[in-house]
Amino acid sequence: MGRLFGTDGVRGVANADLTAEMALGLSVAAAHVLAEAGTFEGHKPTAVVGRDPRASGEFLEAAVVAGLASAGVDVLLVGVLPTPAVAHLTGALGADLGVMLSASHNAMPDNGVKFFARGGHKLADDLEDRIEAVYESHRHGEPWQRPTGAGVGRVRTYGEGFEQYVTHLLSVLPNRLDGLKIVLDEAHGAASGVSPEAFARAGAEVVTIGAEPDGLNINAGCGSTHLDKLKAAVIEHGAHFGVAHDGDADRCLAVDHTGAEVDGDQILAVLALSMRERSALRADTVVATVMSNLGFKLAMEREGIRFVQTGVGDRYVLEEMKEHGYALGGEQSGHVIILDHATTGDGTLTGLLLAARVAETGRTLRDLASVMERLPQVLINVPDVDKSRVRTSADLAAAVTEAERELGETGRVLLRPSGTEPLVRVMVEAADIEQARSVAGRLADAVKSALG
Known part of the structure; x- marks a missing residue:
């Protein structure tokens, strides 16, 4: 087995x-x-x-x-x-x-x-x-x-666990959230009680959706994997921004006041700058995975923050953080780990700290998130190939080298064999979406030819 x-x-x-x-x-x-x-x-x-x-x-x-x-x-x-x-x-x-x-x-x-x-x-x-x-x-x-x-x-x-956890969350906040109106999508999940309570006690005006779990509706068309309802609610209520969790609330994604998504990379960028200002970003380093958008890496370099990459999975981010004593890490999917205050990704804590930054600066989340520009990203799954030869095929290596030469410093190529299926994932980032699509298409053909 x-x-x-x-x-x-x-x-x-x-x-x-x-x-x-x-x-x-x-x-x-x-x-x-x-x-x-x-x-x-x-x-x-x-x-x-x-x-x-x-x-x-x-x-x-x-x-x-x-x-x-x-x-x-x-x-x-x-x-x-x-x-x-x-x-x-x-x-x-x-x-x-x-x-x-x-x-x-x-x-x-x-x-x-x-x-x-x-x-x-x-x-x-x-x-x-x-x-x-x-x-x-x-x-x-x-x-x-x-x-x-x-x-x-x-x-x-x-x-007593409920109260202890909420008290812990509030003790971490550097400032209150008074004056903010925030929509929370709880995915009909585990944070349906604690998250609205924590945000409200911190001073925010809270609008909740997806906070009526009945045992059967968890993640059903709501939460961090389905942001449309949150986007609509933020605009309808004129909120400053919205926060979405998943079923067990170890993730956090956000939506700005215009309804635009703010992903895990952007949240990490905002928190990295905030923590550095408070001398809480140890070694001025943030940890993320190879799937983080190239725009995140470029933004961190521009801001003088070191970016350490790991394999895909929050457990690898956490291992790297613990081994070297780093304070902040996470994934594009919204797993954000603030190691001084949590041993795992904490969606409510992440959302509270994001809100605290908005309240502290008086800037919109859209403005804060603009510290990084998400470069266009194209992902193609190539099925029914011998994924074990991704790293040993000379023909494929040549195709990747050519693609990287064409993209230069403002693009990136990543080939990843699936962990569960007989396929290879081709990911290409570039400053121009058409170039990303063109390069990804050629690489997908090269994978089929070399590994098919």
Whole structure:
């Protein structure tokens, strides 16, 4: 079988791919690996468990709790809260592990199980591999020492988590948001309660859409993957700007007062300049992925900020930040990590800091975001090719070299083999959209010819 853990926990269609039995088994395995269950020597481990509003989260939460408690772990149920809230509470409460049930921006039938280690940190690959190995051994009948009597875990609802998280968010803000009118699209997701509360307490006039989760409507035509409703609402209400989260609120995208999208690259650029002014941008460096728009790189160079690139995925951004002590990083998709205040992407925190910058400067978000110009970007998927030879084909290397020569300093080429499908993604950026399309088309033909 393939590896259970993907780039962000274990995900699949709830009750088909991700069953109650799997959630229970994974939780037992995580208890043994992360909380050293069965060998506590007087220390009873604790886990923080939260979820997004998906209907399937109800039975999966029950399965996770059963697994943890049966392995001797006390459980604090924080209910429906964003992923970054569960990560924060795991660290703030000194818990041995955290568990979040969510499939983020995926459609409602999906769900996922994501584990956090002590301190609220995402798991390294080796820890995920150990959990998976223990899970498989238990699944194939290997016995484990089950606590009995007073040794089993106790379960209690921890209702204080909501207030603790909101208080934490407000404590980070450098200034209030008085005078701002902001539309929030909560994707009918996990931040439907905390995000409007935090923005309102910070002084903003808040208009909310997509904040009525019923267990079935999460991400349905709303949130960070569907911005049309937010764009319309910002214009209708004459708001200063709008903020959109995804289902578990670890992402933030924005819309300016004209209805134009402000993506993760632009948000990073605005926050980088703001943090540098406050001497909070360590080493004057920001971390982003190879998929960031070339306009972001050029803007950072112009502003004297160093730009470090990683592979695609917020986990790689986070690894680079932790290894070198950088304070800010993120992705074009809206995962923004402010490491001094969060251990993972936090969409509500990002939105609040973006709003604080608008309030502090008196400038519009459109004006602030204009620090970078998004260069036209063309993406072509080339299917049914031998993606394993992308980096070894001499013919393809020659085609790329020619394309890069033509584009010069104001263009970029990226060929990426898909991680899950037999295809190669061709991405070209250029100052002119027609040139980008022309070069991308020629490169796609070269991929077919060389790898087909």
